[in-house]
Amino acid sequence: MVKKSYTIKGFDCANCAAKSEAHLNKDPRIEKANIDFARDRLDIVYVDEVMSIEDIKNKIKEVEEDELTIVNIGEEVSDYKIFDKHFWILLSRIAFVVVVIILSFTAFRDDSYFWVNFALYLLATVVIAYDIFYRVIKTIIHKENPLDEYLLIVIATVGAFIIASIEKETHVFLEAIMVATLFQIGQVIEGIATNKSKEAIMKAVDLRVEYANLIKNEGVEKVKPEDLKVDDEVLVTTGEYIPIDGVVMKGRAFVDTSSLTGEFVPVAVGVEQEVYSGCLIKEGTLTVKASKEYSNSTVSKIMDLIGESQENKSKADKFVSKFARWYTPSIFIISILVGIIGGAITNDWIAWILLALKMLVVACPCAIVISIPLAYFSGIGLAGKNGIVIKGSNYLDELVGLKKLFTDKTGTLTHGSFSVVKKVAIGISEEQLMEYLCAVESHSIHPIGRAICLNYLDGHEHIQIDEFIEKAGLGVQGEYQSHKLLAGNKRLLEDSQIVVPDVKEDGTIVYLAVDGKYSGYVVVSDEIKEDAYEMVKLLNKNNIDVTLLTGDKEENAKIFCQKLGISSYQSELLPEDKILYINKEIGGKGKVAFLGDGINDAASIKRADVGFAMGGVGSDIAVDSADIVLMTDKPSKVYDAYKIAKITRNVAIFNIAFALFIKLGVEVAAFVTNLVGVPEVIPMWLAVLADTGLTVLLVVNSLLILHRKINR
Numbered sequence: 001m002v003k004k005s006y007t008i009k010g011f012d013c014a015n016c017a018a019k020s021e022a023h024l025n026k027d028p029r030i031e032k033a034n035i036d037f038a039r040d041r042l043d044i045v046y047v048d049e050v051m052s053i054e055d056i057k058n059k060i061k062e063v064e065e066d067e068l069t070i071v072n073i074g075e076e077v078s079d080y081k082i083f084d085k086h087f088w089i090l091l092s093r094i095a096f097v098v099v100v101i102i103l104s105f106t107a108f109r110d111d112s113y114f115w116v117n118f119a120l121y122l123l124a125t126v127v128i129a130y131d132i133f134y135r136v137i138k139t140i141i142h143k144e145n146p147l148d149e150y151l152l153i154v155i156a157t158v159g160a161f162i163i164a165s166i167e168k169e170t171h172v173f174l175e176a177i178m179v180a181t182l183f184q185i186g187q188v189i190e191g192i193a194t195n196k197s198k199e200a201i202m203k204a205v206d207l208r209v210e211y212a213n214l215i216k217n218e219g220v221e222k223v224k225p226e227d228l229k230v231d232d233e234v235l236v237t238t239g240e241y242i243p244i245d246g247v248v249m250k251g252r253a254f255v256d257t258s259s260l261t262g263e264f265v266p267v268a269v270g271v272e273q274e275v276y277s278g279c280l281i282k283e284g285t286l287t288v289k290a291s292k293e294y295s296n297s298t299v300s301k302i303m304d305l306i307g308e309s310q311e312n313k314s315k316a317d318k319f320v321s322k323f324a325r326w327y328t329p330s331i332f333i334i335s336i337l338v339g340i341i342g343g344a345i346t347n348d349w350i351a352w353i354l355l356a357l358k359m360l361v362v363a364c365p366c367a368i369v370i371s372i373p374l375a376y377f378s379g380i381g382l383a384g385k386n387g388i389v390i391k392g393s394n395y396l397d398e399l400v401g402l403k404k405l406f407t408d409k410t411g412t413l414t415h416g417s418f419s420v421v422k423k424v425a426i427g428i429s430e431e432q433l434m435e436y437l438c439a440v441e442s443h444s445i446h447p448i449g450r451a452i453c454l455n456y457l458d459g460h461e462h463i464q465i466d467e468f469i470e471k472a473g474l475g476v477q478g479e480y481q482s483h484k485l486l487a488g489n490k491r492l493l494e495d496s497q498i499v500v501p502d503v504k505e506d507g508t509i510v511y512l513a514v515d516g517k518y519s520g521y522v523v524v525s526d527e528i529k530e531d532a533y534e535m536v537k538l539l540n541k542n543n544i545d546v547t548l549l550t551g552d553k554e555e556n557a558k559i560f561c562q563k564l565g566i567s568s569y570q571s572e573l574l575p576e577d578k579i580l581y582i583n584k585e586i587g588g589k590g591k592v593a594f595l596g597d598g599i600n601d602a603a604s605i606k607r608a609d610v611g612f613a614m615g616g617v618g619s620d621i622a623v624d625s626a627d628i629v630l631m632t633d634k635p636s637k638v639y640d641a642y643k644i645a646k647i648t649r650n651v652a653i654f655n656i657a658f659a660l661f662i663k664l665g666v667e668v669a670a671f672v673t674n675l676v677g678v679p680e681v682i683p684m685w686l687a688v689l690a691d692t693g694l695t696v697l698l699v700v701n702s703l704l705i706l707h708r709k710i711n712r
């Protein structure tokens with residue numbers, strides 16, 4: 001099995017995309033195809049051999065008329081063109097219709113010209129609607145569900161045309177042709193609104209860097225970032241984006257990370273510091289040595305996540321697909337019933353069949369089908385602009401119901417930059433205490449470990465040891481110069497039957513045991529992030545309970561929570577214990593989230609309904625394990641994500657409710673006006689206009705999410 005992803009552009013409507021997806025899935029060469037209309041993305045899992053893009057296009061062409069652009073994912077696609085060939089052709093077709101209408105109202109106005117009008121309108125109908133007819137026929141031939149807006153329009157147009165011919169009523173011809181013409185115009189306007197909206201969202205989150213200045217012996221050459229290799233050196237100067245993750249070899253600069261983090265704080269960087277792709281150089285020039293390939297760089301990863309197709313569709317998305325499945329057929333049946341029953345009772349068949357056709361036209365579900373997925377995509381775009389990467393629309397849904405946030409402490413609510421504030425050596429010298437500690441801690445990935453070694457080792461190198469083991473939530477062990485070393489909390493030492501005295505210190509105590517003998521401790525202290533106060537305050541205000549799950553000892557947890565205003569805590573937990581607490585809460589009324597830094601709490605992040613990981617820039621573990629990645633180290637971004645989820649949900653619900661309200665309103669109005677004998681108040685073309693206008697309105701409403709401010 002081979003999976004391949006493509007960018008696919010040009011669908012007029014979410015429905016067309018759904019139909020093409022269904023058709024692709026029937027192909028024996030394809031295991032599973034998935035089209036994501038909002039993200040312009042097609043994913044195919046092939047049974048064995050990969051199909052050529054031409055083959056895919058031809059396959060879709062069997063059921064779809066839209067002019068599609070398909071390219072491999074990552075390749076450039078030109079922007080949506082409004083004034084393309086099709087636009088001009090359609091315009092000429094519309095012009096032809098207009099000429100026919102004018103002729104029928106001037107030269108052929110008299111009733112005696114009925115058959116001339118018949119011929120003219122028939123020709124005009126073919127000219128304006130041939131592609132709609134063709135689509136419907138294709139769909140039926142290939143046995144895909146034909147009940148879509150195109151069929152509705154065909155029935156309405158043909159129906160009106162037949163009635164006009166029987167009744168010899170020229171103005172009913174006008175109705176028929178107006179339906180098809182306005183529908184076509186509507187499709188173009190919808191296409192512009194939808195495609196331009198999608199582009200706007202993609203652009204808002206687009207971090208791709210266009211070029212890199214590769215340093216070569218003979219000078220500097222502009223290349224694509226994709227072509228860079230590890231250890232290549234690039235030159236980046238004021239106003240340019242860093243093309244690739246790497247290390248600064250030369251120069252100093254102020255770097256603006258706002259495109260990644262949503263925060264406008266320039267950071268000073270210099271030699272030996274790491275820098276990330278997608279950041280803008282505010283001032284200065286850097287020589288950066290690539291430490292990763294472009295495809296593994298920060299920008300590339302984030303773009304992949306945002307563009308990643310949504311296998312986990314949002315509830316609203318699912319509702320819409322289900323809704324479209326029963327809504328269109330039901331309206332279909334209701335309309336036919338109205339036509340037949342009304343006709344039979346009043347014996348005024350023509351009037352009632354016309355009403356039935358009108359009701360069919362209003363029924364197009366496009367406004368909802370297009371605008372809902374777009375609303376979610378827009379929400380994800382807004383999050384991206386704020387340095388929050390959300391991996392799926394479904395997480396926005398889950399967040400709306402958020403009732404409980406479990407949070408890690410070290411590195412999440414604290415800076416995780418410990419400093420050693422006290423050293424107590426027992427039976428060995430202080431110098432030895434530090435040497436032993438650093439021997440094992442220099443291999444630790446935990447911030448405590450790094451802090452202890454920071455001054456002692458002057459930076460980076462490791463001390464050679466054997467049999468190193470990192471015990472998550474406890475500490476570290478290893479063998480150094482044939483001494484068995486243990487460094488960590490009380491529990492770690494006690495697990496090895498080492499008696500440890502109770503030490504009262506303000507901070508985290510790291511005990512050391514050498515060859516099974518307690519040999520002293522150091523006290524490290526960490527600072528609470530200013531922003532953590534903000535997070536607790538905001539979440540409490542919104543009735544979201546915050547509970548601390550920490551591996552730290554009880555006294556520390558208690559004081560910590562008092563300071564922050566966190567209502568409850570669980571202390572002295574191993575990473576696997578944290579999962580137990582999350583499990584207990586999951587499946588209840590509210591949704592449960594976990595916030596961590598990705599260091600030894602990846603399992604908890606995965607287990608929660610919504611897993612937040614902090615510090616997305618530069619941390620692969622965080623990016624991979626989380627549902628939502630916070631690019632900065634600010635815990636209060638959890639609240640922003642929650643707020644964005646609410647905004648998105650509200651817009652989605654508004655769109656659905658408003659569309660149903662308008663549609664039902666027009667249906668009822670059409671019915672009532674027909675009943676009281678003034679059907680001309682709601683002509684058929686008005687029904688088409690109501691549908692198209694509504695779609696454009698709701699698409700724009702969805703797009704506006706992208707420009708919303710998050711109020712705190």
Ligand code: ADP
Pocket residue numbers: 408409410411441444445446448449471472473474475476487488489508509510549550551552553573574575600
């Ligand atoms: P938190 O849940 O607050 O993030 P952790 O689970 O990361 O805490 O760690 C829990 C406790 O385990 C720490 O408070 C510390 O006592 C101990 N510990 C973990 N890793 C180390 C280490 N490398 N060195 C010393 N102590 C450690």
Ligand code: MG
Pocket residue numbers: 408409410411412597599601
């Ligand atoms: Mg931690």
